[in-house]
Amino acid sequence: MGDARPGLAMQDITVTFGGLTALSGVSLEARPHEVLGVIGPNGAGKTTLFNVACGFVRPDSGSLSWGGQGLPRLRPHDLAGLGISRTLQGLGLFDRMTVLDNVLVGADRDARSRFWSDLLSLPRSTRDEARLRDRARGVLDELDVASYADRYPASLPYAVRKKVALARALVSEPELLLLDEPASGLSDTEMSDLGTLLRGLTDRMAVMLVEHHMDLVMSVCDDLVVLDFGRVIATGSPAEVRDDPAVQAAYLGEAVTDA
Template identity: 65%
Template sequence: MESRELPGAAHRLSVEDVTVSFGGIRALDRVSVEVSTGEVLGVIGPNGAGKTTLFNVICGFVAPDAGTLSWRGKTLHRIRPHRLSSLGIARTLQGVGLFGRMTVLENVMVGAQHFRRAGIASAMVALPRSDKDERDLRDRALATLAELDCAGIADRLPGTLPFAVQKRVALARALVAEPELLLLDEPAGGLGADELTELRGVIERIGREIAVMVVEHHMDLVMSVCDRVVVLDFGRVIAAGDPAAIKSDPRVLEAYLGREAEGPEALTAAEAGNAGRP
């Protein structure tokens, strides 16, 4: 983990009163969340609650109709997705989203592009500086793959690997950029029990060094790795707090079950049904 030492200052992402409408539907309604360095924030909620929309706003794929975002003390006005990695923000996607015709190593190298110093022109004529960049990117990518126990598959194509391994590669591709804020969109989707334990370890490790936001259906994972949890329902934040408080919050249980709940077990049962979905 030496390659991702703390950059010194703690950073904070603040989402304030963000509203997003698609046609007549309020996907997000005055949503405010915060996450800081050294913290893992879980975002949960029933399907369609606006979790992925929230990520899309932070990544600049969706422009909010109202509200502000600030990161590292600066207000982010118009976020352009390609600027994210240089802002220190990385995101993984639902599923894996790997480039199918590129090797694992190449996939991860794409994630490290913002370390490149040479411009397009010199890359085209393969100037020495560009050449050095190339080796540097490759080394970074290999180091990150090694951290996630994927060094042995660097030359494989993603399609030839088990799903769980592909997800690890996707995580490596996000981490290679050395982000200070990592957005994980359903990292546990499609994983088995052993792989979940591994993922939990990875998130805990990353979460000590940078800020992490996790959208996840898998309640056990959320409850064990997150320092705080925000619950969205119909685009609104209906609860926020530490995992234990969220687990027993009647509003949360109601959002998941649609009625008065009988106890904490009920939530786990509801999520068990949800988690099987990829």
């Protein structure tokens, strides 16, 4: 399903906070057209790893690369220009902006400048504005929430707001989508719908998700990386990880099951 092009590679990543090692020698790769899942018990280092991938945290040692090019000083504002989008655990939606305008905030850098010019009544291209709004409405439609385009986020159910946050990440048409616990707060049915959606995205992008809902990762991921106390204890397909004794031990003997 994947291809030979390099994706987002993290090599020997180590992060310490005040003498505490959060990550130790972690390596992984999110490859084009595949879903990579990062899992582990609470405190395993998943959030720190995600923050390194997004440029929020600079590792003490190790390296990142994207498409074969090194990223020695990655910062969050660099992601859009690289073709990378992200969602965070907190939705981060603007309550005083409509759903459509919230999605437009996630557009690519040039499109964003046109959008903000529109808000400030600065000179702009009407054609470009219409194109961008059509793109945003198209993403909302893909996620089955286009009917909420003119509503405000605070008035919407949580699952709909989650989709709006995802639409904001997708509107820039990224090559890599980084998701931090996308299933949090969702019902079983909503989680199943999310899994179907994520599998459908792989025809045009790579997906890396940090998640603790095992049913979701087992059903949608091509490969898994399992962390425990900041170290990689297992990698492989969902079936391989499910049967790994180290993974079972990390989860205190609880069964790791398929969806």
